Amino acid sequence: MTEIEMNIESLTICDDARQMLRKAKAEGIETVWDRLAGQKHCTFCEQGLSCQKCVMGPCRIVAKGGKVKLGVCGADADLTVARNFGRFIAAGSASHSDHGRDVIETLAAVAEGTTRDFEVRDEQKLARLAGELGIATEGKEPKALAGELCALLYQDFCSRSKELSFVRRLPEKRRALWNKLGITPRGIDREVVEMMHRTHMGVDSDPVSICLHAARTALSDGWGGSMIATELSDILFGTPTPRASQVNLGVLKKDQINILLHGHSPIVSETILAAARSPEMIAKAKAAGAAGINVAGLCCTGNEVLMRQGVPMAGNHLMTELALVTGAVELMVVDYQCIMPSLPHIASCYHTRFVTTSDKAHFPGATHVDFHFDNAGAKAREVVELAIEAFAGRDPGRVDIPGTPVEIMTGFSNEAVLAALGGTLDPLIDALKSGAVRGVAAIVGCNNPKQQHDYSHVTLARELIKKNILVVATGCATVALGKAGLLVPAGADQAGEGLRGVCNALGIPPVLHVGSCVDNSRIIHLCALLANALGLDISDLPVAASAPEWYSEKAAAIGLYAVASGVYTHLGLPPNILGSEMVTKLALEGLEDVVGASFAVEIDPVAAAGLMDARISAKRTALGLSA
Known part of the structure; x- marks a missing residue:
């Protein structure tokens, strides 16, 4: 095992994580931090200057003695970085959009009557969404309407x-700008495929052209695949409403069978949850000697069932290995995305079963149970029975569940936000005009072991709410902010006077949990609603976004679609583009003149809060409001 090359306290701010890191070290379990410490980082890769797109190479682009060294094909640093970044964005956009495709297929199966395991739970949203997209709704049964909606969105x-269908949600100024720039997304798969084509050797050799198409590709995710996934998941599983839950590893139960849901797709997690709550499975669990079945979430599929069902969250990305180290987990079931390949091995060090469910995501050492819309219920019961069987193998001497669960409030869909405001955005607009709420900031996404786990999420949020900036959160940031006490109304005690007053009046936290990383589409949609209500473009609003601990291709795509939609976006770490002065300058400065x-990029969250605050102040001033 590679020794952790730094003090455990410096790796994470979370006590439950620190306890499990010590246990992992004592038991010889290698974690993500050990593997990071054992890596030798390649400067060329970090700067985006390595190319493996053909076998004339691989090439490394470098300047020596003032003379630029080109790739074999003649590509310079700017082109190489742009090509690499374009493909990075394409992979991230494809991932979230493929999630959206899975949800369409499931809703289409409901419409066609080929599944009994799913149903339309929010008929009002189905009718409202169909009407918004131009589908006649009067006199149509939900299944017929769902079929027409799926046919439209498949296109x-x-x-x-x-x-794309949801482009109609944008302010006219933004639509006109995209058309002028040629970045209006046309087809989700089309933009991804075109990016792969453009970045093949001998196709697009203009770095600016490639970067503009990267924006178009990211927009096909934000206003396409991700938005489809969010809206149709609400129709299938229910639109989230505010509810109470809990967070941290303390949500695991010593006397119960613990099942962890990990990945991104609610199609799997919802059916596992239903099976685990069934009287039949609870009876089997009690017959096996357990007090019951406890289901908890990790990462984004955890966010999905947290938002809709109040299922507690055990942890975020960097907690997934440590959750297994508790020795209390009977089964971890996964679908796709953000699942470390290390997990089946760590599970094998305990009694834990590791189950995969997607044809797209096989893991050596796992048990594969193939889930589809026509067999999900039966397969879910099969998986829960595996957990019940595993309970007999638990070693009580190796069980260590750290901490006490922290209370949180979740479920702030756009519909829930509007309901809290009395059905109109006017109270929020009034609060923005008065300065009680100076602006809105999104804190989203991942963890990265290169940074102290959860420090940037929590510090940034606290700094923003002190400045009377309302925060909305998605993805792995949710767990960090929940542990810090910011996802309950009492968290408003840490906010500035104006925001505190608004939160107390509405009974809401200063940080609103709005969903999984796919649900960042809720945030850009809310921005569009605000802009339309005020007769502005999104880029005119006092809003900002941040991914302070990001790591993934999906996060880069989210960041780029936010910027291309007009939202100033902070990153805690730079993408691999620093080898090109042109691409770096375009990202940090040039896009302002192009998309507004x-x-x-700022690793210090206090400094980052200052940058976001300055942006919000500037936008307020431009609108004639007090800074």
Whole structure:
């Protein structure tokens, strides 16, 4: 085992994580931090200057003695970085959009009557969404309406449309700008495929052209695949409403069978949850000697069932290995995305079963149970029975569940936000005008072992709410902010006077949990609603976004679609583009003149809060409001 090359306290701010890191070290379990310490980092890769797109190479682009060294094909640093970044964005956009495709297929199966395991739970949203997209709704049964909606949204994945269905939600100024720049997303799969084509050797050799298409590709995710996933998941599983839950590893139960849901797709997690709550499975668990079955979430599928069902969250990305180290987990069931390949091995060090469910995501050492819309219920019961069987193998001497669960409030969909405001955005607009709420900031996404776990999420949020900036959160940031006491109304005690007053009046936290990383589409939709209500473009609003601990291709795509939509976006770490002065300058400065927003990179969350606050102040001043 590679020794952790730093003090455990410096790796994470979370006590439950620190306890499990010590246990992992004592038991010889290698974690993500050990593996990071054992890596030798490649400067060329970090700067985006390595190329493996053909076998004339691989090439490394470098300047020596003032003379630029080109790749074999003649590509310079700017082109190499742009190509690599374009493919990075394409992979991230494809991932979230493929999630959206899975949800369409499931809703289509409901419409066609080929599944009994799923149903339309929010008929009002189905009718409202269909009407918004131009489908006649009067006199139609939910299944018929769902079928028409799926047929329309399936078209968004192909190449025959001029623009995606949800583009109509945008302010006219933003639509006109995208059309002028040629970045209006046409088809989700089309933009991804075109990016792969453009970045093949001998195709697009203009770095700016490639970067603009990267923006178009990211927009096909934000206003296409991700938005489809969010909206149709609400129709299938229910639109989230505010509810109470809990967070941290303390949500695991010593006397119960513990099942962890990990991945991103609610299609799997919802059916596992239903099976685990069934009287039949609870009876089997008690017959096996357990007090019951406890289901908890990890990462984004955890966020999905947290939002809709109040299922407690055990942890975020960097907690997934440590959750297994508790020795209390009978089964971890996964679908796809953000699942470390190390997990089946760590599970094998305990009695834990590790189960995969997607054809797209096989893991050596796992038990594969193939889930589809036509067999999900039966397969879910099969998986829960595996957990019940595993309970007999638990070693009580190796069980260590750290901490006490922290209370949180969740479920702030856009519909829930509007309901809290009395059905209109006017109270929020009034609060923005008065300065009680100076702006809105999103804190989203991942953890990265290069940074102290959860420090940036928590510090940034606290700094923002002190400045009377309302925070909305998604993804792995949720767990960090929940542990810090910011996802309950009492968290408003840490906010500035104006925001505190608004939170107390509405009975809401200063940080609103709005969903999984796919649900960042809720945030850009809310921005569009605000802009439309005020007759502005999104880039005119006093809003900002941050991914302070990001790591993934999906996060880069989210950041780029936010910027291309007009939202200033902070990153805690730079993407691998620093080898190109042109691409770096475009990201940090040039995009401001092109799309009305840009990126900022700052590892210090206090300094980052200052940058976001300055942006919000500038936008307020431009609107004639007090800074």
